[in-house]
Amino acid sequence: MKNAINYYYNLYPENIHQTEKGYYFIINKTRYFLIKYLGDPKDIQKIYEMHLYLLNQNFYVHPIVLNTQNQILTYINNEPYILMITIYYENEIKLDDILFFFKPTNANSKAPNWGELWSQKNDYLEYQISMLGQKHPLIRESFSYYIGLGETAIQLVNSLEKTNVPLVYAHRRIEANHHQYDLYNPLNITIDYSVRDIAEYLKSRFFSGKDIMKDLTYYLNNTKLSTYEYFLFLARLIYPTYYFDLYEEIITDRKVDEEIKKIISKADDYEKVIKQIYQYYKTFLPVPRIDWLE
Template sequence: MIHELFEQYGIQPSELSPLGSYQTFWIRNKIYVLVPVGQFQEEELVEMKHLSDFMLEQGDTNVAAFVPTLQGYYVSTIQEKNYCLLRGTRQADRQIDEGSELALFHSRGRMYPSEISELRRIGEWRELWEKRLDQLERFWQSKVASHPSNQFEKLFIESFPYYLGMAENAIQYVVDTEIDDEPQLADAGTICYQRFTPLTLTHTKRLKIPTEWIYDHPSRDMAEWIRHVYFEQGDDASESILAFLQNYEKINPLSAFGWRLLYARLLFPLHYFETVERYYLSGSDALREAYQDRLESFLDRYQQHRRFLGSFYDAIGLPAQRLGIREVDWLK
């Protein structure tokens, strides 16, 4: 790999070291990150490159830049796989306030002046969720017809109707929000992450990797951070969540429309869908066992999770009634 890096980029690293899920090396106080990009279309990578250039122009020194090959291309083939090479600056080790950091990132991303098509997800949640739900429901029906063959399948067959209802509630909540409420300036699309969690910036030592980005409503990142923290900390998560939201809102206050989208995303049982999907996609017994443990944990805690969703607006001190935000009665 080191030899091929030299042939492609004229760069000779002494060794490669892991950073999160990436391979990296250092040259003259710059960190280089080798990112596999086989899952992306060329048009997606072009938009990621433009977003990266823009964020660097806006003064975000934590953003990694795309490095061209000796031939001027931004995708290289190394060991028969497609990669992009990104370059960033060493960041000082310090505690970060993720709410403020994310709000500033969104503020900059909102100013991006060009049209986004390939990475655009804003306004598409309902269609994407419906498609995902239909696929899993058809799969569930096939498992019911063939009868469960192991403990995971029994749990999946028994639990799916409940999470089907949760997903339908989330979809309806988005529909109602779009009918009942008007988006404000704060609801403009911005650069977001595919999945923003407390690990996103710590795994890469605060380096921001553009291949992890999409273009969406800012509540996406906020909801995914909250989801992750809740399932990590359970009922002890309320203090962390409140601090995160308060720090974010000091820079980027959410509209009523934004709060409703955030809540819709929390309602959608992404944790359940991903666990089931990854179990069946996994070829490893050890991974399947881990996903079964994870599913059992979710099912053991479903009542606490339901209470968390039912009391969410009250817990964060949001005057939902005054803002005209509908609550989900059955969760209360």
């Protein structure tokens, strides 16, 4: 890897350290991180332009370093990599870090349609499990329950009267074990409603075995949300991204089937959390009826 960094970036580190996420090295007190790019190469130009826009707005994200051919992606052994200058943070992110991160987007930003995106995802996963389910009995046995949760979330989102809610720079995924490196990684940044990040963070913490009630209570009591945002938040908590993400890792052989048991074992307790939020909403909002939450 040292030869590739020398050749493609004209950088000559003395030592290169490999981590689970990639390779880092330090030159003149500047920390560089070379990671494999796992997204669609067609998206990289848009990501690069958004990261330049954020930097120009004095919104810190890790700067992307172009290679000697002035390209964003560098192919090393036929695998795409991207180099960034990073600031190293050892501590895991907390709720306040996420809330501090949010910045409004420009007026031309387009709101994502969660109902449509989730419907497409559910349809794709149902087709996929019909082809691959025999190889993964634990997934096959639990799949219909989580598809059902997904359908509840879709119905809730589609029932809402859409209002004008500010969009922010948010994240594709925020997980309980993420560090501030992940928070400011431009590859992880997207445009969405702020409730996306909070819901994903709380779900990840819950299924990592951590208590979320303190953060959940703080967020609901101290954040000004519109009615639309309250229900987007609930829908995002219901939609089982945690299960579908793990499902994809299992069928691509990055994780073993047994991992799914950790999620399935917490299903009843998680339902209780969702019911608590639903009942709390009923004290001050006109809540669409969801039978299994009554």
